[in-house]
Amino acid sequence: MPGESAYTRANYGFEDIALKGTPVAACASCHGKDGGGGGVFPNLTLQDETYLRDTLYAFAAGTRRSAYMQIMASQLSPQQINALAKYYASQPRRRADANPPAPTALGEAVALRGESAKGIGACASCHGATARTGKAYPRLEGQSAWYIANQMRLFAGDGRGSTARGDNPMTAIARGLTPAQIDAVAAWYAAQPPVPVQARPAVQVRQAAR
Template sequence: MTLKKTLRVALAGGLMVGSLAVQADPSPQMLSQTCAACHGTMGSSVAVIPTIAGADPEYFVETMQAFKSGERKATVMDRVAKGYSDEQITAMANYFAAQKPVPMNQPFSAAKAQQGVKLHNDYCEKCHEDGGTNTEASALLAGQSTLYLKYSMEDFKAGHREVPKKMRTQVKKMLDQHGPSSIEAVLNYYGSQQ
């Protein structure tokens, strides 16, 4: 084979491989890197933003779709979610579900956390099982930023987020029986799980 013919074959092969590389979808890990600045490396946050590592894939997809459609209000995520296809959202959901959440190292009141354990067991455990660590039926609560959880509760109260009927009933019952400080106690319990 002549040098000229060899170069043509190499060039054609390179173009073919190059076009395949351009057509390939980004991997779930690559997609997840766009989330790292806010949600932490591999989905474990170190700020007021929630940890998404270990999130139930169905919950993750539902949440992203709600952001994407505008059903769930947000400061940034409603715009970010629109940049992903449904397939990419599902791929990210499966990626983050496989990651182990790292609890946030944060200050908490031991006395309030002790009160919060009992309140959690009486009012929250049925949905937020295993002390808020089980994500099969709901979002991760244990080890989340207490500020994020506080803002989430304020969003529920203000009507910015839909409150599940069971949660509304249980929170109302807890507030009626234990007053507003009960919310802070439960949040300190979740924050104490480090």
């Protein structure tokens, strides 16, 4: 029935593209052909294959919340999801923003040392700039500043959902940071050069006091 199409088909004919096996063409309308994104759209080239795959499955299941992405991801087959994750993880890494905001001392402090007064650890202990970053967490070096800050605000408002299994600590972390700290750490990460997953530089990260 015509009235049902709004609930089963995404805008721009994505369903047809997905069924034909070429969903990259639809993804490119927001993320760019190479997945570099920018502005409101995340840079997909920064993440490894596992994270990208798990994120698409989370969108499809609704545990990672986005009305648009849920429609998109839920129309993909497991084979298409796996192929997309492999494709974007294989693309050359670059900054999402050609001219990112200038990094500040405040942003560096939050990223590398956290907020000890509130028991918040260094962002880098999970999200890059350290060899300890795991596949469960997204890499942030070179991501769009606007995108990072917006995701933090979604976490603070409990409106983002999660890709990882189990409890997500980001809600409490985002609520513990001031708007100025969120903007500063987003700008700091946006200005960092992306590095290959296999060559993450080790930096000294001071954990927050307990």
